[in-house]
Amino acid sequence: MRILITGAAGMIGARLAARLLAEGTLGGQRISHLTLHDVIAPTPPPSPIAVATVTGDLACVGAAEALVSNRPDVVFHLAGIVSGQAEADFALGYAVNLDGTRALWDAIRLAGHAPRVVYASTAAVFGGPFPDVVPDDFAPTPLSSYGAQKLVGEVILADYTRRGCMDGVGLRLPTICVRPGTPNRAASGFYSSIIREPLVGLPATLPVPLTWVHTHASPRAAVGFFIHAATLDTVLIGPRRNLVMPGLSCSVADQIAALARVAPAAPALIRQKEDPAVWAIVKTWPQRFAASRARDLGFQAETSFDDIIAVHVEDALGGQLPTTAPSF
């Protein structure tokens, strides 16, 4: 089985690659080739599997065609510009998120072998006003360029799937939390930093109100979504191929209460300071989702924010908190 991952140097892409390389199989089939693509060089762990790393811009002429020239059985498309950056840099967001995706879908169409395609879309395809719980069939009217660009990718994925050019599944991801590493330009980044930084004794800023509710899934759960989407029987999905993924809904205050349960001194490191630019984007996002179709299809996320923190401690901090937090 041959697999392609775009955005393979990104947070989820790298974890997905690592899991595939560790397991050596996908859906019971042995992985023979793994192609990892990103604009910066992916650095996969050592493996007996043949791994090719490719750097470049998907929207460049010929790039997408070259990537699918070995006719991968499964394509995971995670490459993209994050929400804050897509809003700040209009042309770059459209070039990467729309043109890049379109180029990949067309290269897959022209390759002609109709692979399984799993697409990283976003809950930001939805725009308010929202009901308390957003149903699966809520009409997407994005209020960010990122959401609009991802929605265009979904629409074409569904049409190309209907026409037999691919076997596509779009995943409308909730916010992935706790993101390891350093902050990126996603407007949702603070949801992770208010946990990640205080856990290791560093300060963090909360730019939105404590009462604000949001839906999260861990990086481990997100990787699970991609694996599940790559291996499930897509006949069960039907023609509406873009699925709202499940997640754990809680307020920022709930997040901080869970943080206090594992690190009592940590919440004192969080400073509240509203950021109008971040709040302007975040407040346009939905808060809770039904995600009924995805749950029925077997997609699973955490059920408490304590679990989400536990995953972070296990996967990003080696299973334990620093014994002595740095002072500042």
Add this chain to the structure above:
Amino acid sequence: MRILITGAAGMIGARLAARLLAEGTLGGQRISHLTLHDVIAPTPPPSPIAVATVTGDLACVGAAEALVSNRPDVVFHLAGIVSGQAEADFALGYAVNLDGTRALWDAIRLAGHAPRVVYASTAAVFGGPFPDVVPDDFAPTPLSSYGAQKLVGEVILADYTRRGCMDGVGLRLPTICVRPGTPNRAASGFYSSIIREPLVGLPATLPVPLTWVHTHASPRAAVGFFIHAATLDTVLIGPRRNLVMPGLSCSVADQIAALARVAPAAPALIRQKEDPAVWAIVKTWPQRFAASRARDLGFQAETSFDDIIAVHVEDALGGQLPTTAPSF
């Protein structure tokens, strides 16, 4: 006031151009320049207004930029490949309906003057299963490439409007009936031909069941939609800029009954013969729409199929039926 119409040689585009030239004003402002664009040369009626005709493909490099170089105050974007043809010719449909529209939206964005843009979208952005009456906020999941391509244009129009690059309004048009002239490659073409041909004594074929319900508006009503969208206060619309247009919902049997009221011998000229290719597309379309937002905003369509036939007799047949129908 400067106005651009793309698709100006098409059925609605030509009528829109003729109405603007006849009235000489739009929304109370004098029209100074009218640019008519299509892949085949538009043939406008004589007028004191400066009319430029441009032929070419919107998706060609530089074509869209040239079209908006005089910074039109209002852009009517009607150019497109119809549904049956977009399904039959995959690449052409995407090139014209998606790439052409994207090129125009980008040229408008780069022109920088944020004109009013009125976009011919379609009720075919919706895909079943449908409720009896499709509400305005029904989630679009198109089941034709035409619907998918038009939906992509809507999504970008809404985002470009949100970002201040244009003041866009998308019109989800019902089937326009009775289309004058000869059949085109729209899968909906029979809705017109079963009226148009028998009215002048010619045979017509009905490819779908008599009981099938569909929503129609006359070409005159459609031109009215475009004029109204160009002149209304878009603040009243809010951020959801793509509006379901109103129409008259009736069964094929109702259409034929109305035909019999103006031309008692005409229905005998209709032959029922199911066409699987046409039926496969048509049966994926919704049947009735609430169109509540558009009605509240002042968009108006006919309220009986008799009115739709009367408009056809007035506008396409010079106000009267042929005194002697040809026999065959």
